Amino acid sequence: xxxxxxxxxxxxxxxxxxxxxxxxxxxxxxxxxxxxxxxxxxxxxxxxxxxxxxxxxxxxxxxxxxxxxxxxxxxxxxxxxxxxxxxxxxxxxxxxxxxxxxxxxxxxxxxxxxxxxxxxxxxxxxxxxxxxxxxxxxxxxxxxxxxxxxxxxxxxxxxxxxxxxxxxxxxxxxxxxxxxxxxxxxxxxxxxxxxxxxxxxxxxxxxxx
Numbered sequence: 001x002x003x004x005x006x007x008x009x010x011x012x013x014x015x016x017x018x019x020x021x022x023x024x025x026x027x028x029x030x031x032x033x034x035x036x037x038x039x040x041x042x043x044x045x046x047x048x049x050x051x052x053x054x055x056x057x058x059x060x061x062x063x064x065x066x067x068x069x070x071x072x073x074x075x076x077x078x079x080x081x082x083x084x085x086x087x088x089x090x091x092x093x094x095x096x097x098x099x100x101x102x103x104x105x106x107x108x109x110x111x112x113x114x115x116x117x118x119x120x121x122x123x124x125x126x127x128x129x130x131x132x133x134x135x136x137x138x139x140x141x142x143x144x145x146x147x148x149x150x151x152x153x154x155x156x157x158x159x160x161x162x163x164x165x166x167x168x169x170x171x172x173x174x175x176x177x178x179x180x181x182x183x184x185x186x187x188x189x190x191x192x193x194x195x196x197x198x199x200x201x202x203x204x205x206x207x208x209x
Contacts, residue, residue: 007206008038009199012163012172012179014046015118015129016093018071018082019189023178024119025080026192030180034199041104041115043097044177047090048164054090078192088126094162096122096129099139101158102149113142 011027013020027039047054068076075081096118103114117138121127127134132150139149152158163169176188180195182202187194 006038007036007203008040010040010042010181012042012044012174013177014044014093015096015122016046016090017177020178021082021119021123022075022078022080026195029192030195030199037199041100043100043162044169044174045094045097045162045164083124086126088128091128091130093129095132095135095153097162098153098156098158099135099149101161102152103144107144110142110144117142
């Protein structure tokens with residue numbers, strides 16, 4: 001996926017996760033500031049089918065006097081709160097994550113566009129990214145070979161590229177998403193300042209290696 005000998009960061013994520021919605025923008029900022037660090041996105045599926053039925057959504061609204069949650073404080077501090085008018089609940093993300101693996105393999109130059117299209121479709125437009133028809137339209141929108149994309153995703157050609165919670169993810173030392181991994185150093189659900197610090201430290205190490 002990356003040019004040989006290029007520095008890189010692995011980003012463990014799931015489109016379903018609100019923390020990853022913020023992490024998506026953090027990654028965009030990181031790429032702008034550190035273009036020399038390649039980004040390798042890896043799907044870590046929070047709610048694979050083997051964990052059972054999806055939990056109910058939405059949660060009951062909080063009272064007016066309820067304090068903001070940790071995530072609400074975090075997302076506002078990072079300037080990317082979840083859109084308040086979302087109308088979709090919790091969905092399966094396996095097909096969307098397999099689609100991402102397909103794009104990284106077959107058309108890596110279009111990965112950023114696909115990744116952004118899926119995040120925005122789910123979080124901004126409340127589209128059901130578990131629906132192959134929705135994913136097909138997103139693939140077409142970023143100029144992928146839609147038929148080949150859908151054939152690969154529907155046949156689960158990249159099934160083994162997706163890491164599942166809990167056991168497989170924990171074995172990979174990923175306990176939360178998003179997790180940014182720089183040569184063994186990692187941070188999860190972190191502010192951008194922390195991610196940036198790790199990137200700077202990593203580049204110092206990389207230049208000396």
